[in-house]
Amino acid sequence: MFEPAVATIITAKCSNTACHGGTGSAPTKFAVGTATTMYDNILGYSSRVLGDFDKTTATILSKIAAGNHNATTYTAAEVKSIGDWLDAERTARAAAGTTNTPSARELLLQKWSGCMVKTTEFDAFATAWAQKTTDTNNTACQQCHVNGQGFWANNDPLRSFNVLTTAKNPAGGWFMEMYFTVDMTTDPANPKIIINRDFMTRAALGTAQHEKFQLDTDRNGGTPTAMAKLKTYYDSTMLKVLADKTTPCGPSRLGTTPP
Ligand code: HEC
16 A cells, blocks of 8 residues: 555655655655655654654645645545555554554654753753754744743753653654764664754754754853754764663663653
């Protein structure tokens, strides 16, 4: 069902390299590969794009249904093909006794959530992004992003830690992916957690009329910059991931209720 029908639709409607094909990490690169390799790739986005195989919540359908997604539309037959495929995946998984076998991508995100620790480095990066400001109107990121719509920027580091390590983004995927995502395109055989710089860059450059801002310098004079603090935290978390075999990180927190 996937190869002849769904892959053809995705290739035609989503796979432009400026959109969901090509390289990088944003916009979400779920439409990568040939009809045969695309299947493995898209399963990595099961929570973000496929609604965990629930066609009533899958953003691959809902984003377009609203009618304002980059002038993209599906025919009724295409909507049905995608919905039927999601149903079949769901049924097959239920029959196998598992609602969703995590993909390599999802496993990496899970591992990262278990290795994240709320250190002073975490607090420093989370508050720096809350207080970072735009160029256009000098508005702090938290002014518009305090509740995580589009991006997460909140001055309460405990709240930020809990949300970024556990919470599902109602718009698809995990809040964690706004800062840390998986690079699936540079070396597809070895996916790796990276800072989601591409995602931030889109906003910084003014995509969709976003107020422009500088990614690597802070207008409010913050030193080190918010990006440098994020990199410091990323590096220390990556060390924990790499040491995980000898010094195990905690279990995955994604989808759990914070203590
Ligand atoms: C005046 C309000 C406002 C301010 C200030 C603001 N943003 Fe946004 N931002 C938005 C809106 C609105 C969206 C789109 C939300 C959605 O998709 O639901 C958005 C989306 C984003 C996105 C997602 C881009 C994408 O491609 O989906 C990122 C990343 C982002 N903002 C980062 C920031 C950062 C970093 C700052 C501070 C430097 C900031 N924003 C300041 C309003 C704002």
